Amino acid sequence: xxxxxxxxxxxxxxFTVMSxxxxxxxxxxxxQGFPDFDCDPALIDAVARHMRxxxxxxxxxxxxxxxxxxxxxxxQELYGAAYDPETEVTVTSGGTEAIFDAVAAVIHPGxxxxxxxxxxxxxxxxxxxxxxxxxxxxxxxPDYAVPWDEVGAAISPRTRLIMLNSxxxxxxxxxxxxxxxxxxxxxxxxxxxxxxxxxxxxxxxDGAQHESMAxxxxxxxxxxxxxxxxxxYHVTGWKVxxxxxxxxxxxxxxxxxxxxxxxxxxxxxxALAEFLAGKRGYPELSAFYQRKRDLFLELIxxxxxxxxxxxxxxxxxLDYSAITREGDMDFALxxxxxxxxxxxxxxxFLYKQAPPLALRFCFAKKDETLRAAAExxxxx
Ligand code: GLN
Numbered sequence: 016x017x018x019x020x021x022x023x024x025x026x027x028x029x030f031t032v033m034s035x036x037x038x039x040x041x042x043x044x045x046x047q048g049f050p051d052f053d054c055d056p057a058l059i060d061a062v063a064r065h066m067r068x069x070x071x072x073x074x075x076x077x078x079x080x081x082x083x084x085x086x087x088x089x090x091q092e093l094y095g096a097a098y099d100p101e102t103e104v105t106v107t108s109g110g111t112e113a114i115f116d117a118v119a120a121v122i123h124p125g126x127x128x129x130x131x132x133x134x135x136x137x138x139x140x141x142x143x144x145x146x147x148x149x150x151x152x153x154x155x156x157p158d159y160a161v162p163w164d165e166v167g168a169a170i171s172p173r174t175r176l177i178m179l180n181s182x183x184x185x186x187x188x189x190x191x192x193x194x195x196x197x198x199x200x201x202x203x204x205x206x207x208x209x210x211x212x213x214x215x216x217x218x219x220x221d222g223a224q225h226e227s228m229a230x231x232x233x234x235x236x237x238x239x240x241x242x243x244x245x246x247x248y249h250v251t252g253w254k255v256x257x258x259x260x261x262x263x264x265x266x267x268x269x270x271x272x273x274x275x276x277x278x279x280x281x282x283x284x285x286a287l288a289e290f291l292a293g294k295r296g297y298p299e300l301s302a303f304y305q306r307k308r309d310l311f312l313e314l315i316x317x318x319x320x321x322x323x324x325x326x327x328x329x330x331x332x333l334d335y336s337a338i339t340r341e342g343d344m345d346f347a348l349x350x351x352x353x354x355x356x357x358x359x360x361x362x363x364f365l366y367k368q369a370p371p372l373a374l375r376f377c378f379a380k381k382d383e384t385l386r387a388a389a390e391x392x393x394x395x
Contacts, residue, residue, distance in 0.1 A: 021144050028136055029363035033347070037357035043388045046347075046357040048184070048329060050379040054249040055296065061286035074281040076273040078106025078257070082288035086242070086257050089291060096229035102262040105269060106284055108276045109254035110214040110243040114178075115141045116275055117210045117239040117258060120267040121176050122147035128176040129169055131161060133185055133364030135212065138178050149366075150174070156371040157323050157334070159186045163197040170205070177202070180212040181226060182219055182327025185361055185375040189219060189326045190226045199233050208264065209234060214243035214256070217297040219327040220305045229259070236261055239268065244287050246329075247297050249379075253283050304329050304378070307385065311378045314389030329379040332361070336372040338395050343370045350374070356391050 033046035044051075077083065083100035090096045098104050107113040114137060122128060124146030130138050131154050139149040150169050154161060166177070179198075181190035202209070211228040219225050228238040239260040245251035260268060290296055308325050315322070321334040339346055343360035351357040359377075362370035378385060 022140050025140050029359055030136075033351070033357050033359060036348070036351050040351060040355070042351045042355040042357045043384060043391070044357045045376040045378070045380065045384075045388055046351075046359045048377045048379065049245075049251040050249045050329075051384055052249065052381050055290075058248060058250070058286055058290055061289050062282050065282040065285040070281050070285055072281065074106070074278040074284055076278045077269060078104070078279060079281065079284045079288065082106055082257075082284045082291070085288045085291035086259065089297075090227075090229050090259060094227045094229035096227075096235055096259075098229075098259045099262065103265050104259050105257065105265060105272060106279045107256045107258055107272060108279045109245065110212065110241050110256040111137050112254075112272070112276060113239070113241040113256050113258040114138065114210060114212060116268055116271040117241070117260075118142055118147070118176065118178075119145050119271045119275075120264070121208050121210075123175070125173060126175040127171060127173040128178060129166060129174060130178045131180075132366050132368065133159075133361050134178075134366070135180060135184050136363055139366065142176075147175070148173075151366045153368045154186065154188075155368070156373070159183070159188045161190070161194055161197075163194075163201065167201055170201070170207070174207060176208050176210060178210045178212070179228075182215040184215065184328055185330055185359060185364055186332060187323070187325035187328045187330050189223055192224075192226060195226050195228075195231055195234065199231060202237065203233065207237060209238040211238050211240045213240055214246050215328040216242065217247050217300040218304045218329055219301050220308065221326065223326060225327075237264075239264060244283075244291075247300060248287065248290060250283075253280075255279055255283050255287060307378045307380070307382075310382060311376070311385050311389065314386060315392055318393045319395060320392055323373065329377055331376045331378055332373045333358075333376060333392075334371070334373045335395075340372065343372065343374060346372075347374055350395075354391050354395065356388050 030047040037044035083104040087100040118141040122145040128142045228234040244255040319337040323332040347360040358374040
């Protein structure tokens with residue numbers, strides 16, 4: 016059967032490719048972003064308790080009320096933003112689902128969405144499968160700053176959406192207050208919608224403040240803000256995320272979400288609600304990961320790997336130009352095969368520019384994993 020592909024240039028996502036290769040070869044896996052340590056055992060106990068107490072049937076399509084209330088309370092406390100849990104908060108099956116649904120809710124065939132590369136690998140396919148066109152604006156190595164004047168020039172009558180991500184995967188850069196002001200000036204008086212991927216909101220370093228769209232009323236009024244419990248509570252495999260948006264946007268979002276997954280699994284929502292309402296985990300997460308970042312950097316200090324600044328996320332870009340000039344995909348494969356460390360090439364996130372000689376490493380790992388990986392990396 017010959018099916019005309021809706022995504023002809025898409026293969027299997029790099030995360031699955033590299034994690035699979037690492038598993039097959041027994042390499043240390045610093046590629047796909049997930050912790051190799053366990054979550055708080057009390058969180059597992061809470062899920063088990065809710066299962067035993069019979070919370071095993073469909074959740075409401077928008078998510079269980081206690082979790083939506085806890086999400087709204089957190090946005091109020093951290094960002095001074097009021098979201099109505101009834102109409103403006105939805106629980107999703109992971110951040111990726113939330114991003115897809117938001118794009119699907121907004122993009123009509125022929126509409127344009129502005130994305131910045133390096134760009135998380137699901138954004139462009141989400142736009143294209145919905146008949147839209149991604150307008151890619153390069154963030155340039157090594158500082159990866161947003162070129163706001165280019166963004167202004169790229170906005171056309173067809174532009175419907177701007178997709179942003181801070182803290183940023185894979186570059187580990189963050190948006191500043193000045194970026195937020197530039198964005199606000201740009202969208203003022205337009206009908207542009209923002210999809211803001213903030214799944215690493217609680218992993219931000221060196222005392223910086225997370226610039227959520229929620230902090231800025233004019234931005235909040237046009238934004239879908241995407242969050243992820245996987246990142247915050249070390250449970251990426253549970254696939255629980257959320258989205259907040261003004262009611263008019265959320266109405267359209269839910270029309271899509273209810274027919275993509277209908278609803279997200281019930282017992283984890285109840286357990287996560289307890290943790291979130293109890294302000295557990297996230298207040299100390301930045302310090303937890305900053306220590307891991309610093310350990311990883313200390314362990315490779317003096318080697319030929321040159322770190323770029325990691326200001327948030329649990330990723331670290333390392334420049335390898337002092338080691339080899341080979342392309343990043345080739346080198347990532349060889350590093351896995353010959354040296355037993357898996358990473359992610361930034362070319363997986365690029366559409367326009369030539370990939371820099373740098374690889375992304377995930378430091379959401381046990382100290383012993385980081386030590387073992389660093390020893391191998393230092394040998395190059
Ligand atoms: N966000 C994770 C990463 O960047 C991967 C998630 C996934 O594999 N879909 O590594």
